[in-house]
Amino acid sequence: xxxxxxxxxxxxxxxxxSGDLARRKLxxxxxxxxxxxxxxxxxxxxxxxxxxxxxxAFRAFAREGIQKFSRRDVDGGRWREFEKCVFYHxxxxxxxxxxxxxxxxLEEIEPEIGIPGNRVFYLSIxxxxxxxxxxxxxxxxxxxxxxxxxxxxxxxEKPVGRDLESAREVNETLACVFHESQIFRIDxxxxxETVQNLLVLRFGNSIFEPLWNQKYIDHVQLxxxxxxxxxxxxxxxxxxGALRDMVQNHILQLLSLVAMEPPWSFDADVxxxxxxxxxxxLRPMSREAVQRCSVRAQYAAxxxxxxxxxxxxxxxxxxxxxxxxTFVALHVHIDNWRWAGVPFYLRTGKRLPRRASEIAVQFxxxxxxxxxxxxxxxxxPNVLRMRLQPxxxxxxxxxxxxxxxxxxxxxxxxDFQYRQGFRERPSPEAYERLxxxxxxxxxxxxxxxxxxxxxxxxxxPILEAWRESDARWLPEYEAGSWGPVEAEKLIHGPNxxxxxx
Numbered sequence: 087x088x089x090x091x092x093x094x095x096x097x098x099x100x101x102x103x104s105g106d107l108a109r110r111k112l113x114x115x116x117x118x119x120x121x122x123x124x125x126x127x128x129x130x131x132x133x134x135x136x137x138x139x140x141x142x143a144f145r146a147f148a149r150e151g152i153q154k155f156s157r158r159d160v161d162g163g164r165w166r167e168f169e170k171c172v173f174y175h176x177x178x179x180x181x182x183x184x185x186x187x188x189x190x191x192l193e194e195i196e197p198e199i200g201i202p203g204n205r206v207f208y209l210s211i212x213x214x215x216x217x218x219x220x221x222x223x224x225x226x227x228x229x230x231x232x233x234x235x236x237x238x239x240x241x242x243e244k245p246v247g248r249d250l251e252s253a254r255e256v257n258e259t260l261a262c263v264f265h266e267s268q269i270f271r272i273d274x275x276x277x278x279e280t281v282q283n284l285l286v287l288r289f290g291n292s293i294f295e296p297l298w299n300q301k302y303i304d305h306v307q308l309x310x311x312x313x314x315x316x317x318x319x320x321x322x323x324x325x326x327g328a329l330r331d332m333v334q335n336h337i338l339q340l341l342s343l344v345a346m347e348p349p350w351s352f353d354a355d356v357x358x359x360x361x362x363x364x365x366x367x368l369r370p371m372s373r374e375a376v377q378r379c380s381v382r383a384q385y386a387a388x389x390x391x392x393x394x395x396x397x398x399x400x401x402x403x404x405x406x407x408x409x410x411x412t413f414v415a416l417h418v419h420i421d422n423w424r425w426a427g428v429p430f431y432l433r434t435g436k437r438l439p440r441r442a443s444e445i446a447v448q449f450x451x452x453x454x455x456x457x458x459x460x461x462x463x464x465x466x467p468n469v470l471r472m473r474l475q476p477x478x479x480x481x482x483x484x485x486x487x488x489x490x491x492x493x494x495x496x497x498x499x500x501d502f503q504y505r506q507g508f509r510e511r512p513s514p515e516a517y518e519r520l521x522x523x524x525x526x527x528x529x530x531x532x533x534x535x536x537x538x539x540x541x542x543x544x545x546x547p548i549l550e551a552w553r554e555s556d557a558r559w560l561p562e563y564e565a566g567s568w569g570p571v572e573a574e575k576l577i578h579g580p581n582x583x584x585x586x587x
Contacts, residue, residue, distance in 0.1 A: 101135075101219060112521070209240065229264065232265040244272070257539065277515075348360075362537050384397070385412050441475065442476065
């Protein structure tokens with residue numbers, strides 16, 4: 087999938103520039119883009135935060151984050167070139183004077199570097215601060231209309247709301263100041279190399295697309311597993327839970343890419359229209375279906391890498407009577423011609439055995455004759471596994487004959503790993519691709535307003551059914567296991583079981 091747009095000279099302004107996301111992800115991503123020589127020739131990044139920092143102090147903060155979290159080491163000469171475009175502005179999100187000062191600061195920096203007034207604002211701030219921030223940007227004259235000679239774009243981190251109503255409020259707040267074409271709602275999962283390659287795998291290889299339908303596919307599994315607990319995010323997680331945190335955005339977006347119809351072009355809105363169509367075809371969940379087709383649970387005490395860890399209710403800042411789910415499994419259907427009758431199994435959870443994300447497409451069994459004549463011992467089905475993390479790549483499981491005089495079959499895998507297949511071109515981090523796309527004005531991998539609201543519309547009946555159940559406890563699974571026994575009962579049918587990614 088070739089890039090058709092080139093990044094344009096601009097200033098990236100990071101609200102929350104002295105925060106954890108900037109230190110761990112954004113600044114290292116920008117540095118790696120600089121090393122690759124793909125940043126615009128005239129570029130600046132300005133961190134905005136409440137801390138009192140000079141430009142030099144912010145550059146030291148950036149370098150420390152890059153040394154610790156970048157996929158490549160700091161190169162002295164290249165760093166000295168990069169840090170020339172790094173600046174800091176001390177500002178309070180609620181203070182109008184801070185925004186006027188930011189505008190003056192930008193108008194001082196940009197002419198010196200030769201940036202023509204193009205600006206990207208990254209809101210690495212709590213969603214509750216979005217409204218005030220965008221209004222202050224407008225009031226300070228920092229937002230140009232979409233048809234202006236110089237562009238203004240804004241990047242919004244998830245979550246976009248915590249339910250349908252609040253998502254609409256956030257979107258309306260943004261729409262009052264920015265045109266939809268200027269808004270980039272980021273989901274870092276969509277920047278992963280394997281996720282992007284899903285479209286290439288499906289539509290760039292003639293062997294897969296003819297099989298990608300209900301005639302040949304038995305079911306599809308999407309697993310996003312995390313081995314860590316809630317850690318320092320307990321305050322946020324208590325309000326969110328796994329369904330809001332992972333399913334509403336990451337997993338439904340992956341599902342859309344797996345199940346979408348072939349787009350007639352790779353224009354951003356064409357691709358996003360086809361993804362939206364999948365969300366509209368998701369079978370709505372009735373209250374009875376929620377009981378039958380959803381599982382939620384919490385991790386109990388157990389072990390992580392041989393070390394004892396507490397259960398969710400024993401974590402710091404978690405209520406002792408909490409019914410917030412740390413694990414979700416769903417059995418869903420896409421009601422269209424391509425996927426009629428094909429179940430999709432979605433699963434995510436914390437404190438699982440390892441950090442791994444995988445999409446597994448299991449094909450239907452061969453007919454019960456010849457090699458599959460023994461119904462009590464069926465041969466392993468063909469499975470195409472797409473690994474998003476770690477060890478990004480693809481694997482196709484097939485049957486092969488064991489050498490010898492007897493006809494004995496054994497499953498084998500044809501395995502492709504990015505790090506081995508492209509040793510000369512290591513995979514970039516997700517934020518590298520996504521930041522570059524914003525500079526180029528390419529919204530293909532970003533969520534559009536209608537898709538955000540469509541995903542919330544589908545999620546809401548599940549949340550409402552859970553709330554009305556008035557549960558006082560949830561099923562538990564031992565930390566370090568693959569989830570509760572109830573999740574195993576969710577998969578129905580012969581030769582079906584949860585796969586371990």
